[in-house]
Amino acid sequence: MTHVVTLLPPLNGLPQSVQVESDAVSGGEGEVYFSTDGRHAVKAFYHANPNLEQHLRYIMALFADLPEDQKRFIVPPLALIETFDGTPRPGFIMRRVPPRYRKAVDLILTPRQAAEQFARGITWGSYLLAARSMAHAIGVLHSKGCAHTDIHYENFVVDIDEGDAVMMEADGVVVSGFIKPRVKGLVGFMAPEILTKGAVPSKITDRHSLAVLVLHMLLFRNPLQPLIELSDDQAESVRLGWGEQALFSDDPQDRRNRPTYLDVPLFEGGVLGYRMLSPQLRHVTEGALIAGLHDPPRRPSVHDWLEALSATLDQLWGCNECQQVFPYPYWKSPPMRACPFCGEQTRPPRPVVLSMWEERLAGSFAPIDRALVLGNGSPIYADMAEPHCLPPRTRRGVPIIGHTVWDEKRRAYRLVNNSDCTWTTVQSTATPAKVGGNQSIDLQPKTMIRLGSGKRILEVIDGGG
Numbered sequence: 296m297t298h299v300v301t302l303l304p305p306l307n308g309l310p311q312s313v314q315v316e317s318d319a320v321s322g323g324e325g326e327v328y329f330s331t332d333g334r335h336a337v338k339a340f341y342h343a344n345p346n347l348e349q350h351l352r353y354i355m356a357l358f359a360d361l362p363e364d365q366k367r368f369i370v371p372p373l374a375l376i377e378t379f380d381g382t383p384r385p386g387f388i389m390r391r392v393p394p395r396y397r398k399a400v401d402l403i404l405t406p407r408q409a410a411e412q413f414a415r416g417i418t419w420g421s422y423l424l425a426a427r428s429m430a431h432a433i434g435v436l437h438s439k440g441c442a443h444t445d446i447h448y449e450n451f452v453v454d455i456d457e458g459d460a461v462m463m464e465a466d467g468v469v470v471s472g473f474i475k476p477r478v479k480g481l482v483g484f485m486a487p488e489i490l491t492k493g494a495v496p497s498k499i500t501d502r503h504s505l506a507v508l509v510l511h512m513l514l515f516r517n518p519l520q521p522l523i524e525l526s527d528d529q530a531e532s533v534r535l536g537w538g539e540q541a542l543f544s545d546d547p548q549d550r551r552n553r554p555t556y557l558d559v560p561l562f563e564g565g566v567l568g569y570r571m572l573s574p575q576l577r578h579v580t581e582g583a584l585i586a587g588l589h590d591p592p593r594r595p596s597v598h599d600w601l602e603a604l605s606a607t608l609d610q611l612w613g614c615n616e617c618q619q620v621f622p623y624p625y626w627k628s629p630p631m632r633a634c635p636f637c638g639e640q641t642r643p644p645r646p647v648v649l650s651m652w653e654e655r656l657a658g659s660f661a662p663i664d665r666a667l668v669l670g671n672g673s674p675i676y677a678d679m680a681e682p683h684c685l686p687p688r689t690r691r692g693v694p695i696i697g698h699t700v701w702d703e704k705r706r707a708y709r710l711v712n713n714s715d716c717t718w719t720t721v722q723s724t725a726t727p728a729k730v731g732g733n734q735s736i737d738l739q740p741k742t743m744i745r746l747g748s749g750k751r752i753l754e755v756i757d758g759g760g
């Protein structure tokens with residue numbers, strides 16, 4: 296048996312009536328049905344609400360003209376329901392996310408769920424990519440002047456094989472002064488001031504929820520999970536633990552929420568700590584969960600998170616022992632550079648690490664807090680040379696302009712120019728040397744290489760080996 300749903304104009308290219316399967320997924324506000332052609336989903340609300348239709352029309356208009364590279368992260372309403380099996384019912388139709396996408400909560404609630412994915416050959420890098428897609432989704436809302444009331448791991452679906460994530464419930468957005476929130480959010484992800492002061496969800500509270508969600512994706516646990524009861528009254532204990540006395544588990548000054556086996560390798564029964572993350576991610580984590588936890592204006596923006604997550608993609612290194620990948624800890628002394636999953640030390644030859652510089656004024660360069668971690672045969676992609684460019688979602692098809700080679704005899708790395716561009720080495724003591732196509736240069740610490748006119752400079756900050 297199927298149901299028939301008719302739609303109200305404007306139809307935006309959709310048929311006027313759609314058949315949906317009889318089975319529905321029930322939620323708090325309504326039911327979701329899937330069209331028999333598998334292309335769409337219909338959300339039918341239980342109750343009519345005088346503001347609902349106006350709200351949905353506003354959201355539809357807001358997201359109608361999104362470019363494809365933004366549309367993919369969210370599923371906004373496409374048209375409103377007129378009738379459901381002949382009876383008027385509030386609701387809307389949206390695109391259907393393919394069934395291979397699973398709720399984020401099923402992949403990260405416990406380290407065991409992540410371990411199941413690792414056993415299938417999925418790496419931590421896929422979780423990092425999915426976390427970046429989540430930040431993108433919130434970024435799309437914020438760019439339209441919206442906030443979300445309900446950011447948490449039930450409202451994102453993830454294709455972990457591709458490292459992709461899509462935000463569901465885009466109809467739950469709020470616009471300051473226009474669309475009021477229908478829900479307050481989920482305890483655990485809600486900003487403390489919502490619990491303590493009844494603050495209204497906003498971009499600033501979203502920044503908190505996003506931080507918790509991203510770290511949950513990367514560490515497989517909630518980084519604010521209270522470990523002690525703060526009151527005999529359970530509701531009060533929740534209010535205090537996630538509100539007034541909310542505390543980052545890895546806070547260096549206050550250890551009350553610190554898990555016993557924090558920073559012990561995950562596969563040895565330990566708990567991943569934020570110290571395994573790249574410097575960029577640690578910086579935004581400290582901004583969100585230490586400095587900005589109870590001081591909302593200090594929280595990093597969604598864009599800050601996007602930059603930090605993106606930067607980390609170029610700093611991954613593989614473990615020789617367990618084959619997992621992790622941000623290569625070049626900030627530690629070489630004997631301390633161990634795999635956070637199995638605890639194995641990284642083995643020589645260790646990678647070479649290059650930092651990126653960009654031209655600010657003519658001839659004046661400044662570091663941009665990005666690094667590349669490169670091993671033997673690692674490609675340099677075209678986007679790595681371009682100013683103001685973050686790593687793309689995939690580098691399939693991106694031109695390769697160079698690569699690194701490990702010279703076993705000399706125990707040093709070289710960088711080969713595979714582009715048509717002439718590179719120049721920039722050293723204060725020497726006149727610039729030119730590195731043409733198929734020529735290479737020794738990657739000694741402090742060497743600086745300009746990847747062509749108008750391009751970035753790479754500086755060797757760790758020669759590796």
Ligand SMILES: [Zn+2]
Binds near residue numbers: 615618619634637638
């Ligand atoms: Zn390992």
